[in-house]
Amino acid sequence: MSPPAGARAPRPGGASRVLGDFDPRAALERVRSSLPAVLQIVVAAGAAFAIAHFGLGHAIPVLAVTITISSLGFARDARPRRVLENAVGVVIGIALSEVLLLAVGKGVWQSGVVLLATLLVARFFSANSAFAVAAATQSMFVALLPDPAGGPFTRSLDGLVGGAIALVVTAIIPRDPVGLARADARRLFRELDASFAALVLALRHGDVRRADDALATLRATQPLLDDWAQTLDTAVSIARISPFLRGRLPALEREQRLLRYLDLATRNLRVVARRIDTSTGDGRRRGEIADLVASIARATSALGDSIEAIELIPVAQDALTAVARRLDPRAVLPGAPVGETVVVVMLRPLVIDLLMATGLDHEAARERLAPV
Incomplete structure (x- = not known):
């Protein structure tokens, strides 16, 4: 039966090509080899949430959890220096954003100013492009999310918690x-x-x-x-x-x-x-x-x-x-x-x-x- 008018006919063999690109054995091996990293990230994110939420009283410590996850990640290079560098990058982005938002307020152009300043400062301090991207991403969380109940720099504190937990977990629960x-x-x-x-x-x-x-x-x-x-x-x-x-x-x-x-x-x-x-x-x-x-x-x-x-x-x-x-x-x-x-x-x-x-x-x- 011909397809309805205006409908695009499926490519012959298209589905089989997509399925043919998927190797179940490689996928299972990928999951198996990632288990240490997965467990490390889950434990670290849970610890960061618990410390920021129950210890510091922050209702929704989004940045503490996201920074922990992004600092650890699945990268082959899991050296403590890389984890620390990534954590410092995002904390700088958060702190700088909060300072700028206190000065210029929130809005479309203000977000652009925050992003511009964060990227320039991050590039000044580090040659690692991932450092600048991490800082800029977290700065946009600060610029676009509603202000937390704890007031200014609550998110900077969450960032410090997330970065510290990522570094500690790297040493205490290494990923083999x-x-x-x-x-x-x-x-x-x-x-x-x-x-x-x-x-x-x-x-x-x-x-x-x-x-x-x-x-x-x-x-x-x-x-x-x-x-x-x-x-x-x-x-x-x-x-x-x-x-x-x-x-x-x-x-x-x-x-x-x-x-x-x-x-x-x-x-x-x-x-x-x-x-x-x-x-x-x-x-x-x-x-x-x-x-x-x-x-x-x-x-x-x-x-x-x-x-x-x-x-x-x-x-x-x-x-x-x-x-x-x-x-x-x-x-x-x-x-x-x-x-x-x-x-x-x-x-x-x-x-x-x-x-x-x-x-x-x-x-x-x-x-x-x-x-x-």
Whole structure:
């Protein structure tokens, strides 16, 4: 049956495309991973409401609750400094708005003046654009909502309550920052494992498609490294003020060192993968180099496992040392032309970075390399 006159016919397959974009497993994982943040926000908002309402006698402490929620949020970066900066931003917006409204009153143009002043002041004090947006949003609450029964600056006091509760809850009820950092690390090491495996197959069989896959995977690892760095920085920041996480601080700081040198190693591995990608098109098999890359892959996997099992660090270090002592292109490929030995030479800085990730300094890592 044709649609009524003037009605727009549905697009064929439109509903299925919309439904096809929804992944139930990803949605459930998103909910599961957000549970710590959800519980933290609910507890903090309830505490802010209770303190402002029952403790200070404010009938409707809207700003105390909204500031608590906006200061915590769902951002990956949940460092106390970010929470404090956001809370300070909204309190400044509220206080400045109340001062201006006392001077110019309420109205359309007055709201514009308040918004203009709040944005300019916020931009002056912070380069963070979110700081200015948070301050401006709360200033409009002040300008547009009816005056509270408590008189001027009641809302500023609510803002202080909300910001303080958000900061305290960040320390007392952290949202599993260590678990988030570990999850980011596991995602990165899975990609590195896949890349190493593809490079080994490319070298053993002269398979340029495998080399292409490895290079594409490695080029996509930078966001994973960035995510891990951010969650790890958050975990360290919270552990420094949280009585419940302070004991994890040494392990987190070791993980920061691991990340720093693994980032350098990943960049070097991309260069190695690019070289392998350009040289495997000739169909030749390079089993000797494949053996070296496979050995580095096993050591890197042990390095990843050491995040949760520190006793594996010496295992990874010994495995990398064994590879380092073999990285002499004359011994690996005797009599081969320079073009063939380049990959072996390029593996040397990669192994140095990985050795430094195990805790060695640069000089000690270099000493483990085969002389050339």
